[in-house]
Amino acid sequence: MRPLRYSINVTLDGCCHHEAGIAPDEESMAYWTAEMARADALLLGRVTYQMMESAWRRPPTGVWPDWMEQWEVPFAEAIDGAKKYVVSSTLATVDWNAELVSGDVGEAVRRLKQEPGGGLWVGGVTLPLALADSGLIDEYEFIVQPVLAGHGPTLLSGLRERIRLELVHREEFRSGAMALRYRRVENPGGQ
Numbered sequence: 001m002r003p004l005r006y007s008i009n010v011t012l013d014g015c016c017h018h019e020a021g022i023a024p025d026e027e028s029m030a031y032w033t034a035e036m037a038r039a040d041a042l043l044l045g046r047v048t049y050q051m052m053e054s055a056w057r058r059p060p061t062g063v064w065p066d067w068m069e070q071w072e073v074p075f076a077e078a079i080d081g082a083k084k085y086v087v088s089s090t091l092a093t094v095d096w097n098a099e100l101v102s103g104d105v106g107e108a109v110r111r112l113k114q115e116p117g118g119g120l121w122v123g124g125v126t127l128p129l130a131l132a133d134s135g136l137i138d139e140y141e142f143i144v145q146p147v148l149a150g151h152g153p154t155l156l157s158g159l160r161e162r163i164r165l166e167l168v169h170r171e172e173f174r175s176g177a178m179a180l181r182y183r184r185v186e187n188p189g190g191q
Contacts, residue, residue, distance in 0.1 A: 002115065004136055006141065011147045014155045017152035038121075085112065110136070143178070
């Protein structure tokens, strides 16, 4: 069974809006590129899919836009080429190496996890909450930004039950941000 990892940038006060933290730098983009390469496929809700597509889809010319720094290109290429599953009740079709997931999301994700491979990656805000509530996320990975946002959507806001985690990886960046990866603890203390 391949694990499902939730990965997102988050501020010290728990805000997970994509513009609330510090701007990506070469070091954090290299980290996310390596993590993206470890995933067999991305699982995205409609909003995250459309946001990522607008920023990271290779233009029809095949040339990356001028605004993109050279150190962003490997990430752009990784996400552009990745297999994607899009969970949406409003989209009729998807492209960009994507397949639409319809019906019972929990069952669809359970089937995807049963397929062979190294792992699935999920990002965003709404879809991960539903998957966490269903016990489908195996690992949680956060790049914690040294910023207090004071407003915006917060990480897993509305989670129905507490989820126990154990730290499995930690990495500090020159920017002061820290990557933290946790694995869900099954039945902590036999409870």
